[in-house]
Amino acid sequence: MEPGDRQNLVADQALVDRAKRKDVEAFGKIVDAYQSRVLGFVRRMVLNEDEALDVTQEVFIKAFRAVDRFDGRCSLRTWLFRIAHNLCIDRARKVSRSAHVSQISLVVEEDEEREVADMRFDPASALLQRELSQVLEESLAAMSEKLRIVLILHDQEDMSYEEIATTVDIPVGTVKSRLFLARAFLQNRLKGYFYGANS
Amino acid sequence: MSQQDWINKVMTETPLTAEETLLLEQELASQEDVRSLVAALPQPEPSMAWRSALNEELMKAAPKPSRKTWLYWGSGALVGGLACWLAFAVLIPASLSQGLRETSQANNEALAQDLLQGHENDSSAVLMGIAAPDLMVLNSSD
Numbered sequence: 001m002e003p004g005d006r007q008n009l010v011a012d013q014a015l016v017d018r019a020k021r022k023d024v025e026a027f028g029k030i031v032d033a034y035q036s037r038v039l040g041f042v043r044r045m046v047l048n049e050d051e052a053l054d055v056t057q058e059v060f061i062k063a064f065r066a067v068d069r070f071d072g073r074c075s076l077r078t079w080l081f082r083i084a085h086n087l088c089i090d091r092a093r094k095v096s097r098s099a100h101v102s103q104i105s106l107v108v109e110e111d112e113e114r115e116v117a118d119m120r121f122d123p124a125s126a127l128l129q130r131e132l133s134q135v136l137e138e139s140l141a142a143m144s145e146k147l148r149i150v151l152i153l154h155d156q157e158d159m160s161y162e163e164i165a166t167t168v169d170i171p172v173g174t175v176k177s178r179l180f181l182a183r184a185f186l187q188n189r190l191k192g193y194f195y196g197a198n199s
Numbered sequence: 200m201s202q203q204d205w206i207n208k209v210m211t212e213t214p215l216t217a218e219e220t221l222l223l224e225q226e227l228a229s230q231e232d233v234r235s236l237v238a239a240l241p242q243p244e245p246s247m248a249w250r251s252a253l254n255e256e257l258m259k260a261a262p263k264p265s266r267k268t269w270l271y272w273g274s275g276a277l278v279g280g281l282a283c284w285l286a287f288a289v290l291i292p293a294s295l296s297q298g299l300r301e302t303s304q305a306n307n308e309a310l311a312q313d314l315l316q317g318h319e320n321d322s323s324a325v326l327m328g329i330a331a332p333d334l335m336v337l338n339s340s341d
Binding site: 024043056060064065152158173174176183184186190 | 215
């Protein structure tokens, strides 16, 4: 564990202690620290911007209501992502995914509009980055949920195999297998993109 | 162990042997370029409106102060208020009456001084023949 991570854990614990006494201000600081990451995860799981915002809000409300049951056996981040994962699974059961695939490109475009500063300095590379991000997002959307969860938690959230195993409730060996398959899936999809770009 | 067998085991999530796990670790290490691509994906930032709506929901979810809490703080405030009122009622009139006493004493002394001065002036006037003693009596009876 890095010293920075340890400091984060101590700070998290202090906020959790206050949040357990239903201190909304302390819980607000937890929200500030994790809202972007939780939303990023949820958005890639539910594949719809509005739904992702609703689910993320639900994650934090549920966490606030249940924070007194948080026993510190896992990190706060793992606990929050576990709630997010469970809510995404619940939502996926209710909503059919195919109806939302067409909206992915819109979501990606909205996000990339925020990167105006990069465009000003190097428009060509920014354009390529934007295109690659779009291909990546589409590839992620096309991937099965169980592979996508592991890939996002490991490669984007930088979670350890053990943390992912706790979050998703699967053995560590399965985490590794799924991560390998998810990356192989992406490699396969990106191969086509890169060959196309070179020709 | 053939490559195909290994892939099948990975795909069906069958528990791997130590040797197969080592191979999986090596394959994962060779996929680091994919990892960096995924890590570089932009994270969305929720809007202020979203945050404000969440805050409202959190406030709703926060437990309201119970009746007992209100009674506890309310009775404390009541006792404090009574103590202040009593202190005001006891200490302020005392200091006020002391002030009045001092003022009336000062007034009495000034009146006595004036009377004495008036008497002395009248006596001097009689002695100097400016005024007659009976006139003084008449004047004083007026």
